[in-house]
Amino acid sequence: MKADVPSPRQISDYSLTRADFDLDQGSLNLEQQKVQDEMDFLGGIGRSFKIMNDYQVEDPFAPESPLVINIGCLTGTAYMTGLRTYFTAYSPLKRTLKDAPMAGWSTMSGSFGRKFHSTGLDDLVLLGRAPRPSILVLRQGSNGPEISLDEAPEAMIGARTPDKFKWLNEQYNQTSSRKFHAHFATIGPAGENWEKVWYACILGSTQEQLMSGEDKFRFAGRLGMGSVLGSKNILAVVAHAEKDDSPKGDARLKSINQEIGRGDQSKGYRHPINRDGGGGTGRLERVLDINGVLPVKNFAPEGENLAEPVHIETIRDSKDYVIIDKQCFGCQISCHQDVYAASPEGKDPDVKKARKEAGPYVGRYEFEPMELTGPNLCILDPQSNLKLARLTDDLGFDSISVGVTLGYLMDRNERGGEPVAGGLRFGDAKGAARVMEDIAYGREPLFGKGVKKISEEIGGSAYAMHSKGVEHSAYLPQTNPGYPFATAGGHMSMRTFLLYINDPQCQPESVDYWVEQITNQGWKMINNNLHGGCLFTLGTPQQTVEAISSVTGVEFSSSQLLDATYKAHLLGFALEQKQGATVEDYTMADEVFVGEAKGDLPRVHFMTKDLYEGVREKVLEKFTRDARESGYLS
Numbered sequence: 001m002k003a004d005v006p007s008p009r010q011i012s013d014y015s016l017t018r019a020d021f022d023l024d025q026g027s028l029n030l031e032q033q034k035v036q037d038e039m040d041f042l043g044g045i046g047r048s049f050k051i052m053n054d055y056q057v058e059d060p061f062a063p064e065s066p067l068v069i070n071i072g073c074l075t076g077t078a079y080m081t082g083l084r085t086y087f088t089a090y091s092p093l094k095r096t097l098k099d100a101p102m103a104g105w106s107t108m109s110g111s112f113g114r115k116f117h118s119t120g121l122d123d124l125v126l127l128g129r130a131p132r133p134s135i136l137v138l139r140q141g142s143n144g145p146e147i148s149l150d151e152a153p154e155a156m157i158g159a160r161t162p163d164k165f166k167w168l169n170e171q172y173n174q175t176s177s178r179k180f181h182a183h184f185a186t187i188g189p190a191g192e193n194w195e196k197v198w199y200a201c202i203l204g205s206t207q208e209q210l211m212s213g214e215d216k217f218r219f220a221g222r223l224g225m226g227s228v229l230g231s232k233n234i235l236a237v238v239a240h241a242e243k244d245d246s247p248k249g250d251a252r253l254k255s256i257n258q259e260i261g262r263g264d265q266s267k268g269y270r271h272p273i274n275r276d277g278g279g280g281t282g283r284l285e286r287v288l289d290i291n292g293v294l295p296v297k298n299f300a301p302e303g304e305n306l307a308e309p310v311h312i313e314t315i316r317d318s319k320d321y322v323i324i325d326k327q328c329f330g331c332q333i334s335c336h337q338d339v340y341a342a343s344p345e346g347k348d349p350d351v352k353k354a355r356k357e358a359g360p361y362v363g364r365y366e367f368e369p370m371e372l373t374g375p376n377l378c379i380l381d382p383q384s385n386l387k388l389a390r391l392t393d394d395l396g397f398d399s400i401s402v403g404v405t406l407g408y409l410m411d412r413n414e415r416g417g418e419p420v421a422g423g424l425r426f427g428d429a430k431g432a433a434r435v436m437e438d439i440a441y442g443r444e445p446l447f448g449k450g451v452k453k454i455s456e457e458i459g460g461s462a463y464a465m466h467s468k469g470v471e472h473s474a475y476l477p478q479t480n481p482g483y484p485f486a487t488a489g490g491h492m493s494m495r496t497f498l499l500y501i502n503d504p505q506c507q508p509e510s511v512d513y514w515v516e517q518i519t520n521q522g523w524k525m526i527n528n529n530l531h532g533g534c535l536f537t538l539g540t541p542q543q544t545v546e547a548i549s550s551v552t553g554v555e556f557s558s559s560q561l562l563d564a565t566y567k568a569h570l571l572g573f574a575l576e577q578k579q580g581a582t583v584e585d586y587t588m589a590d591e592v593f594v595g596e597a598k599g600d601l602p603r604v605h606f607m608t609k610d611l612y613e614g615v616r617e618k619v620l621e622k623f624t625r626d627a628r629e630s631g632y633l634s
């Protein structure tokens with residue numbers, strides 16, 4: 001985003017650079033567009049949903065279906081965590097009951113976004129399909145952004161993600177002189193087999209990864225954005241900028257950044273030795289487990305404390321492992337909890353020494369990947385759990401969707417009948433790895449399409465854990481009637497998933513409680529999907545708008561931020577309706593309701609069908625009315 005005047009004061013003082021790149025022809029159309037409203041100004045899905053609204057898409061993989069790569073107004077600035085890149089498209093996974101694809105997005109941190117920003121781009125719209133497997137190169141040119149296609153070499157085709165990153169780093173950076181001007185977004189074999197895999201992710205590089213050579217990626221995981229990129233015949237996107245353009249902000253930014261990095265708001269995401277942190281996202285596993293609501297055995301925990309061997313606390317305290325916190329560029333939260341083997345000489349009781357002497361990198365402990373390839377599959381051996389979670393990254397899967405798919409296949413086999421997936425059963429880590437490889441390389445074409453499609457073909461929709469085709473994240477649907485109203489996966493776009501255990505005022509049996517949480521609160525979390533800051537800052541709207549004002553000079557208010565966020569949510573909802581979503585599309589698997597196989601758990605049994613349908617009626621009524629008033633629905 002560029003200021004059109006020396007001292008910008010209002011959003012209309014800014015313009016955006018939009019690039020439409022035709023991959024068939026290799027042709028570029030660059031345009032400067034005046035910022036029209038708050039959604040344009042903030043960026044991310046505020047703008048990309050508007051672009052989606054200009055297209056009628058029946059096939060998410062058709063060359064004429066757009067894939068938008070863009071950033072927010074804080075991406076690439078000195079705002080701590082201002083690193084996010086957004087990928088928006090009609091999703092192969094998120095589909096109506098009549099099979100129409102619905103729009104969605106996925107987002108990642110890492111350093112790709114800040115380099116993208118420095119190339120001078122704001123929105124990149126990819127159309128068409130490259131004639132051969134290619135690498136899309138975005139460069140900071142002397143007269144603005146330059147875009148070109150390089151042919152992908154044999155070394156890239158079919159390669160796992162660590163090998164792809166290694167090749168890209170050697171090709172586009174000067175590794176021997178430690179100059180890393182390029183950062184990368186890439187897909188794995190899963191994304192290359194897009195026709196057979198609808199839940200491939202996009203991985204982004206981090207500075208630490210390029211310098212250490214270890215697998216320290218970030219992920220735009222959800223909704224199959226890696227499959228869409230694969231369908232465009234793009235194996236990787238390179239963002240290359242020799243000079244970092246990083247707006248510093250005014251004096252206010254220093255204290256905001258200190259608060260984000262060191263204050264209470266982000267404490268839960270920090271390592272215990274980082275100012276008394278809570279331990280990262282992984283801490284949720286124990287929190288849910290002691291409350292008897294941790295997904296186990298395809299979302300059906302039969303009690304409490306079922307997964308202690310793979311809690312992050314157990315792994316951190318064990319003699320075999322050391323957990324070291326790492327970070328994206330410049331972020332003091334350092335939420336990445338990376339697991340290393342302890343020194344072969346034995347683990348020193350002094351945490352700092354143990355970190356220094358640690359052996360090789362084993363894998364990352366993040367809640368969703370570890371939970372859904374661990375306890376939910378009844379895999380409770382730490383090494384197997386870590387290996388399986390790491391395999392999802394190396395093959396380029398959304399770890400949530402592939403984990404839930406494996407859980408569904410295991411559940412199906414446990415129920416008897418004709419076995420599928422080689423008879424895969426709960427607890428079988430080796431079998432899970434085998435099926436995952438088969439899916440990634442296109443040898444199991446049905447299983448790569450997610451639990452909605454699989455269950456439509458072979459039955460079992462009553463225990464296929466998804467809403468609108470998007471597999472549930474690692475929170476029980478039995479505790480969360482908000483899942484179906486999330487526009488891009490339950491834990492990324494509708495914050496109702498932890499209320500059952502975290503909200504002391506929670507009234508689980510009250511329709512009005514849930515309607516209030518979904519329609520007036522839950523969507524607020526997607527503000528991070530506009531402006532480019534990370535979800536884990538847990539910043540208040542006031543803090544965020546101060547940062548925006550500091551960086552841009554535009555005095556922005558909390559109500560402007562929240563209005564634009566709600567509009568983005570409503571536009572996302574309207575885009576679902578435009579594709580023909582009906583009341584029946586907003587649902588969850590039958591077995592999660594009271595009286596059904598997974599609906600009466602020892603600690604949860606409030607989600608009756610009547611309660612859910614009461615919530616749904618009121619939520620849809622409100623979102624429909626508000627979307628009409630905003631002009632998004634007729």
Ligand code: SF4
Pocket residue numbers: 081082083109110269326327328331332333334335336534535536537
């Ligand atoms: S909180 Fe974590 S994911 Fe977000 S920017 Fe910091 S290190 Fe990266």
